[in-house]
Amino acid sequence: MKKDFLAVSDYSADELNDLIDLAIDLKTEYFKHGNPPLLKGKVLGMIFNKPSLRTRISFDMAMRHLGGDALFISPNEIGLGKRESIADIARVLSGYVQGIMARVFEHDHVLELAKWSAVPVINGLSDYNHPCQAMADILTIKENYGKLQGLNVTFIGDGNNVAVSLMHICAKLGLNFAIANPEGYDISEKAVELAHKFTTTSKSQIKFYRDPHEAVIGADVIYTDTWTSMGQEEETQKREKVFPPYQVNQKLLSEANPEVIVLHCLPAHRGQEITDVVADGPHSRLFPQAHNRLHAQKAIVLQLMQG
Ligand code: CP
Numbered sequence: 001m002k003k004d005f006l007a008v009s010d011y012s013a014d015e016l017n018d019l020i021d022l023a024i025d026l027k028t029e030y031f032k033h034g035n036p037p038l039l040k041g042k043v044l045g046m047i048f049n050k051p052s053l054r055t056r057i058s059f060d061m062a063m064r065h066l067g068g069d070a071l072f073i074s075p076n077e078i079g080l081g082k083r084e085s086i087a088d089i090a091r092v093l094s095g096y097v098q099g100i101m102a103r104v105f106e107h108d109h110v111l112e113l114a115k116w117s118a119v120p121v122i123n124g125l126s127d128y129n130h131p132c133q134a135m136a137d138i139l140t141i142k143e144n145y146g147k148l149q150g151l152n153v154t155f156i157g158d159g160n161n162v163a164v165s166l167m168h169i170c171a172k173l174g175l176n177f178a179i180a181n182p183e184g185y186d187i188s189e190k191a192v193e194l195a196h197k198f199t200t201t202s203k204s205q206i207k208f209y210r211d212p213h214e215a216v217i218g219a220d221v222i223y224t225d226t227w228t229s230m231g232q233e234e235e236t237q238k239r240e241k242v243f244p245p246y247q248v249n250q251k252l253l254s255e256a257n258p259e260v261i262v263l264h265c266l267p268a269h270r271g272q273e274i275t276d277v278v279a280d281g282p283h284s285r286l287f288p289q290a291h292n293r294l295h296a297q298k299a300i301v302l303q304l305m306q307g
């Protein structure tokens, strides 16, 4: 197991499957009689350079359920890379806490933290990827279908951080991944190349579409996310003109497999990338998916911080 959790692409399929299975065990145990205090005395320092509901609260609660604690580190206070270098912050924090979770803009910042930190670093979202989200997504898919290999996952919308991690985890674990996105909003070539590399072992298929209606044919999972990610706010108006054909609505849903499930990392912009009817309808797994952040991350902190 690696020291850090920075990208699902850093992990082997076996390691990812083991983490998912650990999350399932921890979840079952939690609902039966609670988890044992395996992280007693351990503290996760949480750096947030962007806002959060799910990531912040689910990491905090994951630590508490395991007998540990979490510490919110205000961005204004530490001024990551501004008030003090990332290398110095990492080395100082390593003497205070037993793990660091960071949500950053530039992906290099979380890499730099990991490079200098003596304790595990977990990526809680960067402009490039969102690996903890992908773990909760796969957990939700596995709970729903009882399997992973051969399922068809279709992402509708921006080729963003969430899409990158989802594509990589699908490519690692043998799920087929398709994305439909407007021109100019493709997943980066570098991330696509990496995904193709993984498919030589997993036999996953990766497909790229402009037309969302074509992309959802045969889909077992439809996934969407905001049209404008954190940090891109000045592009909001431009994006609102380009993305409406990529809305996940009842019509699009009816073109997928009859048992299709709908996922969204949240926060949702209802009426934009997803309609209320779909988000609150029988195919939606949005809230179990959000709740699974807790269980997936419990497995991650336990794996990295125990011992
Ligand atoms: N999905 C997700 O990461 O949500 P938050 O931004 O609220 O943490």
Ligand code: NVA
Residues within 6 Å of the ligand: 125, 160, 161, 162, 225, 226, 228, 229, 230, 265, 266, 267
């Ligand atoms: N793509 C979104 C995900 C939020 C959890 C963003 O980066 O804002």
